[in-house]
Amino acid sequence: MSTSQAQSLAYEVAAPAAPPKFPLDQWYVAGFAWELKDKPIGRTLLGQPVVLFRTADGRPAALEDRCCHRALPLSHGTLEAQGVRCGYHGLLFNGAGQCLEVPGQERIPTKARVPAYHVRERDRIIWIWFGSAEHREPTCEPPAYEVHSSGEYLYDGGVYHYQAPYQLIHDNLLDLSHLGYVHLRTIGGNASIHMNARMRVESDDSSVRVVRHMPGSVPPPTYTAAYPFRGKVDRWQEIEFRVTHLRIWTGAVDAGSESLDDPRRGGFHMRGFHGVTPETESTSHYFWTIATNPRSNPEETKAKVVEQTVMTFDEDKVVIEAQYRNMLAFGPRPLVDIHVDVGANRARRIIERLRQAS
Incomplete structure (x- = not known):
């Protein structure tokens, strides 16, 4: 096997299995507000690996838990003011999945992005939208739960x-x-x-x-x-x-x-x-x-x-x-x-x- 063949095979990964079949076009619970602190959280939800974190302005964010460079889970990384930094080569991603920095080079590849999920915080509950192909965008707001916010x-x-x-x-x-x-x-x-x-x-x-x-x-x-x-x-x-x-x-x-x-x-x-x-x-x-x-x-x-x-x-x-x-x-x-x-x-x-x- 030539060197070029070995390098090519080293970066091949198996195609992901088809996700399990669950009801879509729903707001599912991804966590609680108090869980999002100083470290990213990795969870698999409906068969999809997701990294959860809070941005500098206090909003929750959810990305695919996979760096687009060499596939390390972003939940193994660290949080910074601008987003989550991969724990392998330091690529920095914001809450929308856009790569903001590649250490050691000025140009950021146009394909350096990570898929982002719609996520909301309401009444201290973190909700994530898993939509169908027809409804990628949420069709409603997540449920309210006033018991957490009423003061009663x-x-x-x-x-x-x-x-x-x-x-x-x-x-x-x-x-x-x-x-x-x-x-x-x-x-x-x-x-x-x-x-x-x-x-x-x-x-x-x-x-x-x-x-x-x-x-x-x-x-x-x-x-x-x-x-x-x-x-x-x-x-x-x-x-x-x-x-x-x-x-x-x-x-x-x-x-x-x-x-x-x-x-x-x-x-x-x-x-x-x-x-x-x-x-x-x-x-x-x-x-x-x-x-x-x-x-x-x-x-x-x-x-x-x-x-x-x-x-x-x-x-x-x-x-x-x-x-x-x-x-x-x-x-x-x-x-x-x-x-x-x-x-x-x-x-x-x-x-x-x-x-x-x-």
Whole structure:
């Protein structure tokens, strides 16, 4: 082999595999505002390697995580006032993917660019647009989440990485009947009450709403640790599903004290944001926050709720990943549906319809 042949082969790379098929023309959660600090963050979202960072003027940016010179992930680089600098040969790229500097030479090649994604920050959530060929530009603004900005709640959150497909996480969040079996130490309670709760399911072309009421319940450990209930409570669970995220409002009031249909009811509240973004067809990112309304000792109470929530999500993660491992081990055997699966099944139909349309 000649020297020229060896040099040519040294820079050949395999053509990228076709990206997994997910619903497009959607704003997906890419992270939280507080994650973008002094280092770039690399994440694979919908099969696409992306580098996230904040520009000098405070705006979030997202580029393909690949330097156009020798393909090092830009997430291995460093942040500067003008953008992200590659950690291999120092090429500097701004938030639009334009190369601003090639160290050691004045001329910047015209092809020295990196693809950029549309990204927005709203209510402390970082959203990224994955559009179809027909809708490269966003067709709408990302969703608002006033719970983070209204001042009515204290909140915190984090990020999980799942070795499981994203729709298994949807299934889990849309069916809270499992609380009495999986979360006995935290938000569980009487399993029979959970399984027999009055449930209402509504849906349209893009959303599913599940409402469950559990009057006369014994408050679970998380609730009694955060709120001075007098005895039994009337509990509620309200779940709103969208393709890229879910909002879950749970809580309780002293039994018989208020109507669970009153949108301004008091008592103890937990408002959860759940951004479920596929990484690949078999792995997922789970971006969550939990907000609460402490009656006393605000920071201490919030810390208790967050701690209990983390314990809850740890328990869910164990179950979901074990479920998926078993699915792989046993192969494509049919599964039996029961009454609590209505919401999850409707969500899957919405996703499949949007996936086919992408």
